[in-house]
Amino acid sequence: MVETERHVETDGNLVRSVLSGRREAYAELVRRHERALVATAGAVLGDLEAAQEAAQEAFVAAYQRLASLRRAEAFGAWTAKIARRTAVRMARERARSRPLEGVPEAVDRAPTDGELDARVRRVLRAVERLPVRQRQAALLRYFGGHRVGEIAAMTGQPVGTVKSHLSRATARLRDWLAEGD
Amino acid sequence: MKTDEVFDEAMDRARRAVESVPSMVDEVLRGIGGAEAAGRRVSPERMPRTLSERITHMHRAVKVAAALVAALALVATGWAAEKVYEAIQGRPVRTKLEAMVEEEPIVLSDGRTVVGVTTVGTMTTADGTGATGVEEQQIDALIRRGEYRLMREVAQANGETVHVYAFTLGDGRVVHRAFATRLDEVTSMADYREKQASRLRARHRAIREAVAKGDYRLLDVEPLLVHLCTDVASGREIEVQRIDLPDGRTIALARDAQEALRSVSETDVSYETDWEAHLEAVRGGRRTLRGARIVRRYTYEVTLADGTSVRHSYGGDLSLDEMGKLQGR
Numbered sequence A: 001m002v003e004t005e006r007h008v009e010t011d012g013n014l015v016r017s018v019l020s021g022r023r024e025a026y027a028e029l030v031r032r033h034e035r036a037l038v039a040t041a042g043a044v045l046g047d048l049e050a051a052q053e054a055a056q057e058a059f060v061a062a063y064q065r066l067a068s069l070r071r072a073e074a075f076g077a078w079t080a081k082i083a084r085r086t087a088v089r090m091a092r093e094r095a096r097s098r099p100l101e102g103v104p105e106a107v108d109r110a111p112t113d114g115e116l117d118a119r120v121r122r123v124l125r126a127v128e129r130l131p132v133r134q135r136q137a138a139l140l141r142y143f144g145g146h147r148v149g150e151i152a153a154m155t156g157q158p159v160g161t162v163k164s165h166l167s168r169a170t171a172r173l174r175d176w177l178a179e180g181d
Numbered sequence B: 001m002k003t004d005e006v007f008d009e010a011m012d013r014a015r016r017a018v019e020s021v022p023s024m025v026d027e028v029l030r031g032i033g034g035a036e037a038a039g040r041r042v043s044p045e046r047m048p049r050t051l052s053e054r055i056t057h058m059h060r061a062v063k064v065a066a067a068l069v070a071a072l073a074l075v076a077t078g079w080a081a082e083k084v085y086e087a088i089q090g091r092p093v094r095t096k097l098e099a100m101v102e103e104e105p106i107v108l109s110d111g112r113t114v115v116g117v118t119t120v121g122t123m124t125t126a127d128g129t130g131a132t133g134v135e136e137q138q139i140d141a142l143i144r145r146g147e148y149r150l151m152r153e154v155a156q157a158n159g160e161t162v163h164v165y166a167f168t169l170g171d172g173r174v175v176h177r178a179f180a181t182r183l184d185e186v187t188s189m190a191d192y193r194e195k196q197a198s199r200l201r202a203r204h205r206a207i208r209e210a211v212a213k214g215d216y217r218l219l220d221v222e223p224l225l226v227h228l229c230t231d232v233a234s235g236r237e238i239e240v241q242r243i244d245l246p247d248g249r250t251i252a253l254a255r256d257a258q259e260a261l262r263s264v265s266e267t268d269v270s271y272e273t274d275w276e277a278h279l280e281a282v283r284g285g286r287r288t289l290r291g292a293r294i295v296r297r298y299t300y301e302v303t304l305a306d307g308t309s310v311r312h313s314y315g316g317d318l319s320l321d322e323m324g325k326l327q328g329r
Helices: A011-019 A022-046 A048-064 A072-097 A118-129 A132-143 A148-154 A158-177 B002-019 B025-037 B049-059 B058-088 B132-144 B189-211 B277-281 B320-325
Strands: B093-102 B117-125 B149-155 B161-168 B174-179 B217-231 B238-245 B249-254 B268-270 B287-303 B311-316
Touching: A011 A022, A011 A072, A022 A048, A022 A072, A022 A118, A022 A132, A022 B002, A022 B025, A048 A072, A048 B025, A072 A132, A072 A148, A072 B189, A118 A132, A118 A158, A118 B002, A132 A148, A132 B002, A148 A158, A158 B002, B132 B161, B132 B174, B132 B189, B189 B287, B189 B311, B217 B277, B238 B277, B249 B277, B277 B287
Parallel strands: none
Antiparallel strands: B093 B117, B093 B268, B117 B174, B149 B161, B161 B174, B217 B238, B217 B287, B238 B249, B287 B311
């Protein structure tokens, strides 16, 4: 199969564009990272609808604080962190506002509404256990659907580095997921 | 089940679950718009107003890029003005900055980003009248008709040549203007600007690529003194740069402190002829001196990919080597 090259703007450049007044550049950043953020928040909340809400809130919060982002290339990891915090806060609020349902994680039952399948949640939680760079590479590759070259261009890292992170992440995930099987 | 199969199946299931969530781009943009409408401050509006403030707030790597942009802006106007001042033999100079365009950064294979800015401007003698719209139109018409006289060509240290032309306006006044290319190569002012912008972009890109590869050597470092002032009458913040000319005279170059922030500008930037006149304005209370800063001007010889060498100057706090270290080179 022949892969065609396409120009991929770095996240850093898109961040700088947003800061110079081009709000539409933010749409591209959201497009790139929305699935990674949903996966991140989903690992915490165990619910896709809530995860989407958390991711959305995180993107808006990130936009408002964009000027404080110290390394523009780290936009993905930074927003994922915001999404995680948002999700944790939402999980606490939900816990306070309703009684615990007490559904054991290991019980494999059909999910209802946006609630995540326990096996899916286990994968997402495994991804969350990865070191930050490996996690970011895995999120963008497996959930964002981005190719290695694109991830490298987006995050401002060499392709070899991304491959290395991805390879280690995959090996770890493979072990962790096999352990509980 | 084999480990690989377990992994593939689990990842595929998780991927499909996440992919089932519809895109939230529109929702996020609406959320941002709602926050703005509700008066919640967002980052672009929260950005510091001046370039130096912006740079202060940036992370080091970004700061380097911003410093380079600021530096190039300073040099592109200041240094060229100095040369044109010489070119037109001591007559006061007025510059019109036509456009300042931040270039698309070059992303290197190792992920580092090199940025630059291109400024396009025209300069004219300021005989107390300055450039006006009518004057602009007249000069454009004269260029279209080929009615101008080449007065002088001045070689610049960066290898470029400034061409000074004289134009006779409708009221009989003769004005001089400096151009970076010969006018017989262009058909109008718009054509000149377009070609000049394109040429500068290509040149800057070639320089940035060579710098990124490390093909340069330092030739000189000079201090530039900049007074930070407020024009009392207008309340406008200005930066006044001291320029020592080779003939021993000292001139002052004043420009709007906000100028560097504008992406595209039709700003008039006026240049004074005498540093003493600037100090007199401060002493007389017409201009408030708020402080000063020293900017270093670095001059490098850069070897381009085609083997030719050019001079590259910029004003800033860091040398190219120091910038490289900050960016992990």
